[in-house]
Amino acid sequence: MAKFLFVYHGGAIPQSEEEGAKVMKAWMDWFAGLGAAVVDGGAPVGKSQTVAANGAVSNDGGANPVSGYSVFDAKDAADAARIAKGCPILAAGGSVEVAPIIEM
Numbered sequence: 799m800a801k802f803l804f805v806y807h808g809g810a811i812p813q814s815e816e817e818g819a820k821v822m823k824a825w826m827d828w829f830a831g832l833g834a835a836v837v838d839g840g841a842p843v844g845k846s847q848t849v850a851a852n853g854a855v856s857n858d859g860g861a862n863p864v865s866g867y868s869v870f871d872a873k874d875a876a877d878a879a880r881i882a883k884g885c886p887i888l889a890a891g892g893s894v895e896v897a898p899i900i901e902m
Contacts, residue, residue, distance in 0.1 A: 799871040801837055801899040802878040804885070806866040809892030824886040832870070832881065840868035865892065869899065 812818035829836050843866055847857045865887070872878035875898065882894040 799873060800878075801901075802870050802872050802875075802881075803897045803899055804840075804868045804870060804878075804882060805864055805895040805897070806868075806885070806887045807862050807864060807893045807895065809865050809887040809890035821886065821890070824889070828884055828886055831884075835871045835881065836868070837871055838869040840866055842866040 812821050829839055843864055845857070845859045846864055847855055848860050849855050870878065870881055872881055875896070878896045878898075882896050885894050887894060
């Protein structure tokens with residue numbers, strides 16, 4: 799098995815406690831269904847800043863703001879993409895970037 803980093807972009811912010819609980823349940827159910835493939839469930843992240851090569855810092859969240867991350871075990875890139883297709887962020891209009899983690 800190889801490890802893959804899933805970087806989540808976008809997705810709607812829950813507008814109520816009830817909606818937030820429903821979203822959290824969808825994530826927990828997804829993780830539970832994947833079992834041992836979940837290496838690190840990760841976490842949501844706040845607004846990022848970008849540091850350029852010239853030292854300039856912008857606080858606009860970047861070109862494609864990150865909303866969270868997770869790490870999964872998968873057989874290969876196709877299997878990782880299959881796992882990503884079930885991600886709850888897709889139902890909220892977001893996307894999942896999938897990248898293999900290179901062991902050093």
